[in-house]
Amino acid sequence: MNRAKQAVLLVGSPKGLARSTSSRRAAVLLDALQDRGWAVSKLHIHAALRSQEDTDVLLAAAASADLVILACPLYVDSLPAPVIRVLELLHAARTRDGEETRFLTLMNCGFPEASHNDTALAICRLFARAMGWTWAGGIALGGTGMGVSGAAWHKVVRLTVDALERGEAVPDEAVALAARPPTKIWLYMLAGNLMWRRQAKKNKVRQRLGACPYAEREHS
Ligand SMILES: Cc1cc2nc3c(=O)[nH]c(=O)nc-3n(C[C@H](O)[C@H](O)[C@H](O)COP(=O)(O)O)c2cc1C
Known part of the structure; x- marks a missing residue:
């Protein structure tokens, strides 16, 4: 029997799994993957960095996953410091075991224009390359995601999961839909x-x- 594909969500907001906008949006994606039979797990980067044991759990989860999803807020046009720390630790612990790992990033910024996230997403794409991981694309939300209704977000998620299951990156249609600024x-x-x-x-x-x-x- 084929083993279930594994997806791990790493949340990089100090607000934690329940209160962070990035986390709540990414949780819908994780639920959709679970509905399609993926084995999923969710970890809070800031909490994991507080002890070596929890850091090791995070590194092991990422190392064994087929898909690593990073969801975090934009801080000063870049990634929050604990997220950068985790990327450094993942890079230091990387192994070349021949298994493909895909990396998808969801960035979420406060300014209305989602394009503020471009630099941070480029950093993540280059990180994936340095890891030997496959870049599965970046989704950028502007205005703390307030331009994207619940229904529109479910469409973004459906398009993304369909693409992931075909082995493709996040499609342009999903990226454009997610990037909508708040209407008012x-x-x-x-x-x-x-x-x-x-x-x-x-x-x-x-x-x-x-x-x-x-x-x-x-x-x-
Ligand atoms: C320290 C700090 C720096 C921030 N820097 C930016 C920024 O450079 N550009 C931007 O558009 N939003 C910035 N924001 C806003 C957050 O990215 C935004 O509120 C985000 O939606 C928070 O997501 P979260 O709920 O997942 O933490 C910043 C917020 C904080 C607290």
Whole structure:
């Protein structure tokens, strides 16, 4: 009997498996794979890095998986530091056992345009190459995924799982659908600006919101 294909989801948000947007979106993909007979598991990168034992569990899970899915938020146009750490550890522990491992990344950013994720996805694609893994594509969400309704996300997931089962990468149609910005960008920006102002007030830096410290230093 053929063994079930294994997929492991690595979540790289400090918010954890339950609260992170990246995690919740990726969980739908993992459920869809499970419905198609895949054996699936989910690990939180930040939690795993807290002990050597849990780090080893994560490295072993990735090493034995047919498909590794990384889901994480965009931080300063790149990957969160614990995610970079895990990629370094995976690279240091890599083996060439002849089994194909595919790598798919789901990046999720706060700005409305999903294209902010492009650099981080390129990093992940190059990481896959350095690992000897097959790049299964990158899905980028903008506006914390608020442009993509639940129904649209299920379509992205269905198109992605169909492609994965055929041994292909995430199709362009799924990538384009996921990248939709929030329809009412002005409302999204308004809510975002309100949130920043509220936080600035709470932290007593309301007057310094427009500060450009490095630019100021350059001109002085
Ligand atoms: C420290 C930090 C840095 C961030 N940097 C960016 C950024 O460079 N570009 C962007 O569009 N969003 C940025 N964001 C927003 C997150 O990517 C966004 O809120 C994401 O949806 C969070 O996903 P999560 O719920 O899975 O953690 C940043 C958030 C934090 C906390």
